[in-house]
Amino acid sequence: MTKNVMxxxxxxxxxxxxxxxxxxxxxxxxxxxQNGIEAVEKYKAEKPNLVTMDITMPEMDGVDALKEIKxxxxxxxxVMCSAMGQQGMVMDAIRSGAVDFIVKPFDSDRVIKALDxxxx
Numbered sequence: 001m002t003k004n005v006m007x008x009x010x011x012x013x014x015x016x017x018x019x020x021x022x023x024x025x026x027x028x029x030x031x032x033x034q035n036g037i038e039a040v041e042k043y044k045a046e047k048p049n050l051v052t053m054d055i056t057m058p059e060m061d062g063v064d065a066l067k068e069i070k071x072x073x074x075x076x077x078x079v080m081c082s083a084m085g086q087q088g089m090v091m092d093a094i095r096s097g098a099v100d101f102i103v104k105p106f107d108s109d110r111v112i113k114a115l116d117x118x119x120x
Contacts, residue, residue, distance in 0.1 A: 003119060006031040006046060008039040008062065009054040009081065014104070018052055018081075021108045027115065036060025040068045043076070050119055051078045052102070052111075055089050063093050070097040077118045081106075 005027050009015045012034075019029045031046045033039040035057045043051065051069065055062040062080060069076045080093045080101040090101050099118040102111050 002049065003027045003115075004030045004046070004048040005050045005052065005115070006033065006039070006042060006048040007052050008033045008036070008057070008065065009052075010034050010057040011054075014054070014081075014106075017106060018111070021106065021111050022115070025108075025112045036062060036065030036068075039065045040072070043069050044072060047073070049077065050115055051076065052115070053078050053080050053093075053098070055080055055082045055086055055093065061089075063089055063096060066093055066098055067096050079114050079118050 005022055007015045007018050007029055015032050022029055030048050031042040033042050037060045053062040053066055066078050078098050080098045082090050083104045100114040102114050
């Protein structure tokens, strides 16, 4: 199975860090977005197998973007990314259909474990 991933995060350095981890582990980053609105548009255009979605972003947060992506594609596989202390939003995201979550700062092994699990 191809492992096409879209990375969504408002911080360019976080996208770069994640892209680096993913590409070193055989994932193909097909799109990047810096807010939820862009994420929904790019998801519809690229239809990646997996999405890593930051929770806190300007314009539209990750939970709302997740809900829109799931409404468009119920089979979408989204892994949420959150800083510590966002447990409430993480739970909301899981209830809204996220398959897993990873905590910042990213631990390469945990990121790959979560994405491998999500792509099953």
